[in-house]
Amino acid sequence: MKHALTAVSALALMAGGAMAKELNIYNWGNYTNPELIEKFEAETGIDVTITDYDSNDTALAKVKAGGHGFDIVVPSHSYIPIWISEGLLLESRPDQMENFGNVDPVWVDVAWDPGRHYTVPWQWGTTGVVVNTKYYDGDINTSAIFMDPPEELKGKINVVPEMGDVMALAIMYYGGTPCTGDREILKKVRDGLVEAKKSWLGMDYGNLEKFAKEDLWAGVNWNGSTFRMRLQNENVAYGYPKEGYVVWMDSVAVLADARNVEEAKMFQNFIMEPENAALISSFARYANGILGSDPYMPDDMKTAPEIVIPAELKDKGVFNQACPPDVQQLYTRIWTDLQK
Amino acid sequence: MTDAISEAPRALEREAEKNDIRTRWLLATPAIVIIFLFATAPLFVMVVYSFLAPGDYGNVKWEFSLDGWTNVLVQRDIFDDTLMWADAHLSIFWRSLSLSVITTFLTLVFGVPTAWFIATQPPGRREVWLFLITVPFWTNLLVRTIAIQELIRAEGVINNTLLFVGLINAPIQMMFTDFAIAFGMTYVYLPLMVLPVYAAVEKLDFRLVEAAHDLYAGRWVAFRRVILPLIKPGIIAGSILVFIPSLGAYVTPRVLGGGKNLMFGNLIELQFGAGRNWPLGAALSLMLMAAVMVSLIYYVRVTSREQSDG
Incomplete structure (x- = not known):
């Protein structure tokens, strides 16, 4: 009898524990607006925990290894087919959620998740070039800024070490399409990059400060990050290479082994609300893909040249x-050659 | 009868001995378990992975393959398919190796006089100096490395001082250069040189130096023939302590060197990250371990010969 009582009270305790609702989000570092999370917690009573990652590969490896305890992940579009084909995502059907009507139709039937059965737009942006116009006043809408740099900028260039983006920009500079296996173009790309690197100063992440303080004058960078640089130094400008630039979107997905599925789905629905999507953008300075979020955006974003593409x-x-594995191996070899 | 009597204590003795052995093993168990769990088992995983084929999106496929190992040294040219030396891997390894040698040399140049200075202070003051040497360890390596950036920036402390004094007219480019890497590495690893050399100098019997002077040895000869051989174990220990972590150094070259040129540690990271070639990464890591092992064996040889000579 006593045993039965203990068992019952233990069960009751466990049930009580499960009722304190929680949600574990696994997202890129310095990318989630704390105000957004506070608002979600206040509206739903769910306790949110955020963990950071620094690359798509890190996130994929950690979740694949299992035992992570996360409910939500925010991969880039190029990785989402991998996440889906590896069976890591839950088909949470955002397209049937209450707020789905707010998603810009442009972002609904996307190649990586047709009809949005798994993912909800988080933010999208571009990878292009950054130039300090105090030191160079020529055309900045070209990849020549880092592939064949003007004399003024040589030795002050930084290229972000993001293999996929930089390879794509260089391939398009030589007239190819990203993920090409065409050796002729790849040879030009390799030789071109190796030659160009002599004019570069670094291949580094996290250089917001260095651009703001003019230790660096030009390079390859993301639009939102360039936006944040310009807010600190008005000479910093963002260029969209006319040979082709990279567009990407990060989307919110629920993990197949999530423990808090309902809470995760609530979060997906929550961020499709225009006011909440605007909160996401006002922090990291990228566009969000939700219609009607404009009125809630900070004024400086509506006209920002980093956000509004000419x-x-x-x-x-x-x-x-995501390039096929054999092409990826070629790119790794070129990338290693570049940095040897 | 006598046999039976002498038999009994012997049995007891044997029993005690057995107990003793069992206790010893039991006491050693935690250590053995820890060594197995945290050193042998991961190493075993690495060895196994290095003989598998890379999975399509990271991880490995369970198929036997020697590609990981052969690719460390030879690779097919991606454009004309000829087999050739993997000169990218070799030159990156060479870069890490020469950086380690330079770092070891620079820490020797700055570390030995520092250690000497501290060891020759009165005992009370020595502790203060030693304490000061350990202060940098209180702060995270990454934070210290980023602080160095602030020193060497175009408008940083060093450039501004030189400009103010009038020694230069325009800022010197120091950030993202080889100078910055050497500067940062020397700064980071200096304490690892100072401490073992200090321990050796402290034990030095200065009467031997006096004796050398009495025998008409000049300062240089006394240093070379008497002091140096006596503090050599400390110098070698310090060199090993600096050399080994320098070989795998990762943060400092990346942050101060601007990441333009890969170090061996970054090359390994690339294979596990964007490169998605875990077997090659595992093989490269094991190769690095082999290099470390060689320098350790060299150390053991040298020091044991010292001891048998003495």
């Missing part, structure tokens, strides 16, 4: 894909 360059943006 009309004549709109069709030059290319979504880069």
